[in-house]
Amino acid sequence: MVKMVTKLVHYLHLSRRCGQYSMNQIHPKNSMGNPHYERSFSQDSLDEFSMDDYWSEVEHIQKTQENAQEEQEEVSIKVPDEGEVEAEWLKDAGLSGLVSGDTQDSITLLSTLTRTQAEAVQRRVETFTMTMRKKNKQPIPDVRDIFSQQVSRTSEASAVTADESESDNTTEKQEDQLISLETKDECTQQTADINLEISYSEQAANMKVKLSNLKLNREDDASLPNYRLPKDKTGTTKAGDLAPQDMKKVRSLALIEMTALYDTLGIDFKHHKAIKVKIKETGLFGVPLSLLLEQDHKKVPGTKVPLIMQKLISHIEEEGLNTEGILRIPGLAPRIKSLCEELEARFYEGTLHWENVRQHDAASILKLFIRELPHPLVTLEYLDAFLAVQNLSSRKLQLQALNLLVLLLPDQNRDTLKALLEFLQRLIDNRESNKMTLNNVSVVMAPNLFMVKGYCSKSSAKTQFAMATGTSNIMRYLIKYQDLLWTVPKFIMNQVRQQNIESHKKLSKEKAMKKLLKKMSYDKDKHDRNHTERNLTDSVTLQGAIRVQAPSLSKVSMAIQLTEELKAGDILARFQQCLVKNRITESSSKDEVCLYEIGGNIGERCLDDDTYMKDLYQLNPKAEWVIKPRCQ
Known part of the structure; x- marks a missing residue:
């Protein structure tokens, strides 16, 4: 993808310099004013003429990579066979026992799943079983009976309290109301609610027909609706509010729910694994996030966001939030290279003279740091799932998918992404002086976050343009709706609580038995x-x-x-x-x-x-x- 985009960008900029380039020449329009091919919602959401900054940023990235003498190799992507994919998925979902045959621990998790979630798990198990049989490997236990046993327990598992039970009895009525509200909210484009009590995949299953015919209009930043989080009397839970053992359960459930949602919408959900390559193990740029934080912990114990990123952001905020074109206007390449070398040598010593670092240079180095991570901030495993968000048919579905994907990220990635998005929002808050709107920031940052080295594609020019507008739109949502995206939905919290209840029952029985035996x-x-x-x-x-x-x-x-x-x-x-x-x-x-x-x-x-x-x-x-x- 990167090589093709390079050629495309080169052509676009040559044409622009000659005064010949326009988006109409690339995408001729019909008499109705629409492109001759069907546009997705994410394409319609951005003005075509606003994408110049995206291609300028791509060209700048390419020049930087060509001039850099990089020692680390590009990220290589391994595409595992179908059986490996399903086995890896079951492991990540906390259901590896369904593969090994030791289903005791998996039963607790299965008993809390919704109908669509259970169907998603069963599909993966059946695919894995058939693949293993084709390979003539030793047969694994047939787990279909386990799923049939859970049918009667699923409705009970969702009721943690009497209030939850009453909610279950009125779920069908709520879902009917939700369908009409969804359609109305997408059309009014003003203020809308996100339902966190009902599984997203269950909502999508009930609204599938309605949403397939939904027409969405073009929008600018001002017309993006403000989504309200429902007031839950038992409290709103954010990623980071939970203990590690509960957050592990949240990730498993988010993966199952994400898969169920994409299954319901007919989207293929698979994740890749990066092949181990030689990478830098020390320094600041091109170092894996985990190793970088290990270095930082020696300097500042307990830090969750890389110190170099914190320092770059704070330096920009000292004077740069009002700097016109910050992030969009790059610093001079030779000066950036010199500063990076100086940072590598002197950052941890604290001897760098930051007062001499210009704001545009600091912003360029911040973007360089993000894109030089050997594994993308949104992770290679779920990069495809993030990119698939642009193909969803409604904004609310896109936000629900992004919510689950944020919860799936490792703590270090999620914390770093959160710090970045909060900074970008503060920058946008100063748009009157710096001329950087939500749209401007999104189109500049999208290639830095989503264009991954080694993640190649032989897509057509039309697909590349769709990718540009799609990822820019995803970036807009990550920035504008970050408060929502970091919230753990109530239906997942209820499932976590139910798992803990079931685990405690099992533990109590074991303790009672030990107590009896020990006399x-x-x-x-x-x-x-x-x-x-x-x-x-x-x-x-x-x-x-x-x-x-x-x-x-x-x-x-x-x-x-x-x-x-x-x-x-x-x-x-x-x-x-x-x-x-x-x-x-x-x-x-x-x-x-x-x-x-x-x-x-x-x-x-x-x-x-x-x-x-x-x-x-x-x-x-x-x-x-x-x-x-x-x-x-």
Whole structure:
């Protein structure tokens, strides 16, 4: 793809210099004013004439790569056979037991799946089974019976509380209402809601016919709708709010849901694996993100975003947010090369004179850092899935797919992408002075994020233009709707809670058996009885209340009476007042601490301030409530 785009860009710029180039010459239009081929939604969403910056950026990237003396090899892509693809998918989905025959652990996950999710898993298992039989390998267990056993359990698994059960009884009515709302929202282009309670693939299955006939108009930045996140009384969960063990479950469920969504929409969903190649293991540019962060941890323990990227962003923000054409106008190539060499040698020493680094140069180096990562920020595994978003038939489907793909990213990639997108939004907020709108920023950044070296394609010029507009549109959505895209949907959170409930039941049975076999001593039994009695006493004393502790901040614990309107933010405020009253000054400020929900049917979850505590207590009555610094 890169080589072909190079030739195309060269032709476009030659034509432009001669005053001969126009998009109409590349794409002649019919009498109705539309291109002679059918346009996708993502193509219609961008003005053709706004794409000049995209091709200029591509040309600049090509010149940079031609002039650079790169030691690392290009990323090579391995296309595994079908059996390997399905086996890898089942492993990533947390269902490798369906391949090995040890299905005990997989049953818990399967019992929480929706109809469309279960169908997606069954398709992969059956494909894997047939492939293995063709290869004359040892037969694997037939798991179809497992899926049939889960049918009666699936509806029960989605009901974590009585409220969830009532919601299940009205799901069909909600979905009917959702269909009409979807169509209306796509047409009005003003404000719309994203339903996070019903599986995206289930929504798509119910709206498939409706959306196939939906006509979407061209739009500029101002006409993009503002999507509202529904107010969930049990709190909104963001990627990063959960403990690693729960986030692992979220990724598995997001992969299954992503596959089910693409299956429902008739889109092939496969991911590639990069062949191991010789890459740089030290330095700043061209170093894998994981190794770069290992280096950074030696300098600043716990850092989640590469230090060089943080420094470049902060330097640009010091003076560059108001600089006209920032990101669009490149720095001089020789100066950029010299600065990169200087950074490689002196960055960790802290001896570089940043006051001499111009803003346009810093912006060019930031883009260079992003595209020189040996594995793309959106990962090679899911690059195809990101690119396929441009082919979805509605904006809401595109956002749902991007939401799942963001949740699929490794922590380091997601944290780095988040820092980049937040910076780009701050830059756009200053568009009056820097002349960089959402569209301008998107077309400039798209090739830096999605044009991957070694990811070649022999596509036609028409396809390359569709790729340009499609990836630019994806970039727009990543920037504008980043708050939505980092949210863990409620239906996935419900499935995580249900998995934890099932796991705890299994663990309790195992513990009971061990306890019986070990024939615990009388003293131990007495201790357990006393402990149980204390717990019962506490539960009576604190009936209708919770006890909040902050062991890492102070010895103070509080009994909080639950009311309908009590929120997590209110508890944090009371805690701060209590610290002040007791003259405890060593604690962190409110902005640096968070109220956590720990245990019960969740591992650990950081609560947003608008969480209604009584509703959450009813959802997870066995949880403990702890205030602690968010970084812990």
